[in-house]
Amino acid sequence: MRQSGSPPARDRAVADFAAAFGGRPTALVRSPARVNLIGEHTDYNDGLCLPAAIDLEMWVALRPSPGAAGRGGAIELVSETEPAPARVDLPPPGTPPRAGTRPAPGWAGYVEGVAVMLAAAHGDLDGWQGAVASDVPKGAGLSSSASLELAVAAGCAHVTGLPWDARSMARLAHRAENTWVGAATGLLDQLACAGGVAGHALLVDCRDETVEPVALPEEVAIVVLDTSTRRRIVTSAYADRRAECARAARLLGVPALRDAGLGLLAEGAWRLDPVTYARARHVVTENRRVLDMAAALRAGDLAAAGGLLTEGHRSIRDDFAVSSLELDAMVEAALAAPGCYGARMTGGGFAGCAMALVERSRLDAFVPAVREGYRAATGRSSCVLPCSAVAGTAVEPFRDLCEVGPPGPQ
Numbered sequence: 483m484r485q486s487g488s489p490p491a492r493d494r495a496v497a498d499f500a501a502a503f504g505g506r507p508t509a510l511v512r513s514p515a516r517v518n519l520i521g522e523h524t525d526y527n528d529g530l531c532l533p534a535a536i537d538l539e540m541w542v543a544l545r546p547s548p549g550a551a552g553r554g555g556a557i558e559l560v561s562e563t564e565p566a567p568a569r570v571d572l573p574p575p576g577t578p579p580r581a582g583t584r585p586a587p588g589w590a591g592y593v594e595g596v597a598v599m600l601a602a603a604h605g606d607l608d609g610w611q612g613a614v615a616s617d618v619p620k621g622a623g624l625s626s627s628a629s630l631e632l633a634v635a636a637g638c639a640h641v642t643g644l645p646w647d648a649r650s651m652a653r654l655a656h657r658a659e660n661t662w663v664g665a666a667t668g669l670l671d672q673l674a675c676a677g678g679v680a681g682h683a684l685l686v687d688c689r690d691e692t693v694e695p696v697a698l699p700e701e702v703a704i705v706v707l708d709t710s711t712r713r714r715i716v717t718s719a720y721a722d723r724r725a726e727c728a729r730a731a732r733l734l735g736v737p738a739l740r741d742a743g744l745g746l747l748a749e750g751a752w753r754l755d756p757v758t759y760a761r762a763r764h765v766v767t768e769n770r771r772v773l774d775m776a777a778a779l780r781a782g783d784l785a786a787a788g789g790l791l792t793e794g795h796r797s798i799r800d801d802f803a804v805s806s807l808e809l810d811a812m813v814e815a816a817l818a819a820p821g822c823y824g825a826r827m828t829g830g831g832f833a834g835c836a837m838a839l840v841e842r843s844r845l846d847a848f849v850p851a852v853r854e855g856y857r858a859a860t861g862r863s864s865c866v867l868p869c870s871a872v873a874g875t876a877v878e879p880f881r882d883l884c885e886v887g888p889p890g891p892q
């Protein structure tokens with residue numbers, strides 16, 4: 483997690499690499515978190531979302547395993563946020579991936595899942611060593627899992643020489659999370675982390691998996707508002723919400739809630755109990771808000787964009803019931819602070835982060851006001867982080883500036 487005064491995650495990864503494996507890495511992976519502007523709990527309903535990859539990032543300093551001539555070996559990772567390293571022994575070249583074996587517990591399961599899916603799709607992998615340092619808080623609704631999955635995929639692809647295509651890697655990472663780790667999430671997070679475009683939000687259609695960049699007006703800042711509460715998605719009520727949405731679609735006679743409009747919902751209301759109706763209404767109205775938000779951003783209509791955020795928060799709080807007292811308090815604190823166009827919780831919900839769109843020129847006044855407002859309401863401290871929309875997961879060569887010689891004679 484980004485701590486004021488600590489070195490950047492990139493530098494921490496390089497230092498941790500030297501401490502764990504000795505010497506220098508040969509490459510660095512940068513893998514962003516995502517914030518979802520609007521389109522919450524729509525992805526597993528074949529719907530629409532509008533996330534952005536943000537500059538809260540995970541960095542991995544890496545090097546191919548020493549003496550790993552050819553394929554096989556192991557992926558060995560250490561992380562500043564994990565007590566134990568992750569080690570994935572790769573099957574000897576030519577043997578099938580280890581599908582069917584039990585996933586390793588904790589973060590190693592994500593690393594293993596990505597390696598298993600990559601090997602199934604592309605064949606034998608080369609071993610590598612890596613040190614992970616991250617500014618992405620875990621369990622805060624900012625996709626720390628997807629950021630890690632994509633970082634591991636990028637490391638494997640780099641070392642083994644596999645082609646990198648953001649959409650197929652997002653799908654593969656999603657498969658690892660669903661089928662290996664056992665978290666039945668949608669595709670939003672992986673598409674956002676892999677497909678980020680600097681300065682843009684991403685209009686994602688989760689049915690056909692298309693991603694269309696939408697430019698963010700320069701005068702607006704995305705601000706992440708961390709309530710300092712945490713949840714684990716696997717143990718949360720996420721699965722219940724998925725089941726309620728599937729039930730609503732079945733009772734309305736549509737393949738997915740994506741296919742229901744307000745008209746159909748009104749006609750079919752008598753078939754749904756009040757809770758199922760409310761869940762469906764959130765998804766149906768949220769898909770509309772995504773399109774309206776994309777249009778508002780394109781038109782530079784920030785008042786309209788802010789209004790949609792605030793309306794989206796009410797819908798996810800009252801109809802979908804995945805907010806929390808702290809998330810509601812944070813949204814209220816943001817709305818009362820200077821320069822705020824609108825605010826809502828972001829991600830899976832139950833705890834974690836909200837986000838706001840804020841007039842960039844008023845950030846200096848917004849940040850302390852929201853901190854104070856949140857503390858007054860909850861007694862808790864918070865983290866208020868103005869962010870930029872950045873490019874998706876990528877690998878860069880490691881250039882050791884310390885080894886660059888002094889300038890030659892003048």
Ligand code: GAF
Pocket residue numbers: 518521522523524525526623625667668669670671829830831
């Ligand atoms: C979590 C999930 F991982 C996503 O797939 C999505 O459903 C989101 O919650 C809610 O929009 O981040």
